[in-house]
Amino acid sequence: MLESTYRKLSEELEHLKNVERAAIAKVIDEARALGDLKENAEYHAAKDKQGLMEARIVELQDLLARAKVIDPSTLAHERVSFGSTVVLIDHDSDEEVQYTIVGSQESDPSRGLISIQSPMAKALLGKEEGDEVELQLPSGRKRFDVEEVKYVAIESEGK
16 A cells, blocks of 8 residues: 555544544443433444444554555556556557556546556556556456556545
């Protein structure tokens, strides 16, 4: 994953642990003071929110513990690898498309950012300029020529 993503997820984890936990505990205590817990909607809603938050904390801790932070600007982009931007030319239409290979947390296909774990990225990894690649797309199988492999800084967007 990118350093910026690692930082953002770390900040979210710290906020959940240091701010949200205390806020939810206070809401639960206030709801508990209202009386009978069996029919106390505020209490049950707060407990549900607490459960979701604790699950997110566990997810973030696991994700950050296993994360490999990579600076793609330091990699050679002669062949498609993490952080590479790949320009492809469609064999049938001569249309140009561009994708950047990123970690699963940065993935945003609408912006051309595809996860390194996706079938498309796996098919592109290791390719170099001049290679031909066949990809399975939602519209069917398509053949592309790898026009260019390069590094382009990835603009961070609120994902």
